[in-house]
Amino acid sequence: MTNVQIYVGTYAKYNSGSIYGAWLKLEDYSDYEELQNAMRNLHKDEEDLEFMFQEYECSEAIESLGLISECHISKNIYEVMGAIENFDYNEEVIEAYICSLGSSENDIQEILEKVSESYFGEYSSDVEFIQELLEETGDLSADLPPYIHIDWERTAYDIMMDYSVHNNHYFRLM
Structure with a gap:
């Protein structure tokens, strides 16, 4: 799986002067729901959770597809990472395609088909x-x-x- 890490804090903590959070590796969780549970557990001291991804490390492909931002992580990120991992070409080729030609596609299968063609x-x-x-x-x-x-x-x-x-x-x- 593509190496993706996120630093998970919350807006409430940040607004009160704290950057408390932790780095989570997506590969340590089997799916989006398990990741969400880990994030909720990390900040179980808050009731109305609003996660803040203050820092993240991922490939250009993941970032260019808009799967992670400061305030958002896509529910499809595991599907996309799995499709990239199982694709005929390596992730560098997919990154090159997205960086070179851009992508208005949200469907990773369509992007991979265009790369193949x-x-x-x-x-x-x-x-x-x-x-x-x-x-x-x-x-x-x-x-x-x-x-x-x-x-x-x-x-x-x-x-x-x-x-x-x-x-x-x-x-x-x-």
Whole structure:
């Protein structure tokens, strides 16, 4: 499971000058309900609980999807973390997709489907990516005479209009 930790305090304590709380690791709880019970138990001295997540540590993907903020933790966070963990590509690829192309999707399955459809791989440069792309698609003949020279920088510039890249992960714009 993706490593997610939250520091759980309450607004009542914060407003009275205390930052009392504790770090909770989501992996220590089987689901959202168990996490909620742990948070309620941590602050059992209060009746009207209003949790405050004063600090949290999570991947860019989790943060970009809006699953955790100062005043909110999504009920779907365990479902999303499970889907990411069981996905064909690692979390770095999903983060790259979300950071590169953004996501207005709330359904993690739709996001993962789009990653699967658009992901081309990890390359060290646009030129390396374009050379391999053209070779794989057959758009570049292996039998080019040695006197033909290709301006790979310009070719990459033109073709990259249809692609997006983040942290060397390449995606086709759909």
